[in-house]
Amino acid sequence: xxxxxxxxxxxxxxxxxxxxxxxxxxxxxxxxxxxxxxxxxxxxxxxxxxxxxxxxxxxxxxxxxxxxxxxxxxxxxxxxxxxxxxxxxxxxxxxxxxxxxxxxxxxxxxxxxxxxxxxxxxxxxxxxxxxxxxxxxxxxxxxxxxxxxxxxxxxxxxxxxxxxxxxxxxxxxxxxxxxxxxxxxxxxxxxxxxxxxxxxxxxxxx
Amino acid sequence: xxxxxxxxxxxxxxxxxxxxxxxxxxxxxxxxxxxxxxxxxxxxxxxxxxxxxxxxxxxxxxxxxxxxxxxxxxxxxxxxxxxxxxxxxxxxxxxxxxxxxxxxxxxxxxxxxxxxxxxxxxxxxxxxxxxxxxxxxxxxxxxxxxxxxxxxx
Numbered sequence: 001x002x003x004x005x006x007x008x009x010x011x012x013x014x015x016x017x018x019x020x021x022x023x024x025x026x027x028x029x030x031x032x033x034x035x036x037x038x039x040x041x042x043x044x045x046x047x048x049x050x051x052x053x054x055x056x057x058x059x060x061x062x063x064x065x066x067x068x069x070x071x072x073x074x075x076x077x078x079x080x081x082x083x084x085x086x087x088x089x090x091x092x093x094x095x096x097x098x099x100x101x102x103x104x105x106x107x108x109x110x111x112x113x114x115x116x117x118x119x120x121x122x123x124x125x126x127x128x129x130x131x132x133x134x135x136x137x138x139x140x141x142x143x144x145x146x147x148x149x150x151x152x153x154x155x156x157x158x159x160x161x162x163x164x165x166x167x168x169x170x171x172x173x174x175x176x177x178x179x180x181x182x183x184x185x186x187x188x189x190x191x192x193x194x195x196x197x198x199x200x201x202x203x204x205x206x
Numbered sequence: 207x208x209x210x211x212x213x214x215x216x217x218x219x220x221x222x223x224x225x226x227x228x229x230x231x232x233x234x235x236x237x238x239x240x241x242x243x244x245x246x247x248x249x250x251x252x253x254x255x256x257x258x259x260x261x262x263x264x265x266x267x268x269x270x271x272x273x274x275x276x277x278x279x280x281x282x283x284x285x286x287x288x289x290x291x292x293x294x295x296x297x298x299x300x301x302x303x304x305x306x307x308x309x310x311x312x313x314x315x316x317x318x319x320x321x322x323x324x325x326x327x328x329x330x331x332x333x334x335x336x337x338x339x340x341x342x343x344x345x346x347x348x349x350x351x352x353x354x355x356x357x358x359x
Contacts (some may be wrong), residue, residue: 009354013323020234023221081212205245
């Protein structure tokens, strides 16, 4: 630009622009603006837990997703964009209550979650009934896959119940870790069997 | 099922460019408000965005429109006071002269200069953002630079 002693306008503007503005802060403030404008379809944040980071997300209706430590937050957020709405923002404010309850739970001080839930990531009546029934299993207690299937309306559908539990979008809060094989074997867990075991131990169920 | 990236990705990737453009186009004082308005408009329209499009270009086009709205509102406000809009007088800091000079450019020249030097956009993308041919964008940029040199010399 400036081969012949003329004023280099480009450098002047470029340098001046770099001295101004904090895009990171503005981007953080933006989540609040979006919430007020009613445009924040999905808020997410990553919270610490004794077992590793959890990616949690809520719609205006309630908690819609808990991503366990073995799930990459980026993947979790991408699935939310595809399956709920692309209007997804990191907005910890909407998740304050969820974070508080999870913290208390991990300290063993909360036995029942009171968070509103959004079930939209679970398709199908039977699958929802299985998860709703699972949500009512008390802290420290367990049911078998067969029992859950029966109480969801179909005692012979323990495989379908297992599959519903395996794709539980809101683990821990909807405690699918409290469902075991008849006889007490652990069965499966999306977050890894060792996490299932640790959660049951935390609750004194093992 | 859409395959648009989460809006947070747009914010993470392009907030710097959008803010840089707006600082150059409307001055640092008003850039923050225009930034919020730009992203709110984008968020509102986002689910209807055609897949595979150029998201940065789309955001900068929205920012360009916000900057034009901003300058229009500003000259409307300034009218009752005097005939020539008093531009950027309240901008403070070491770069006051630059912002005042850029604000004084006609809209397309202003946007071309801001996109070129705050965001390093090539002529083709400047043209897309201001809705003109590449040749016209090149000319706007050239005219803008010439005026700024004179103004700031």
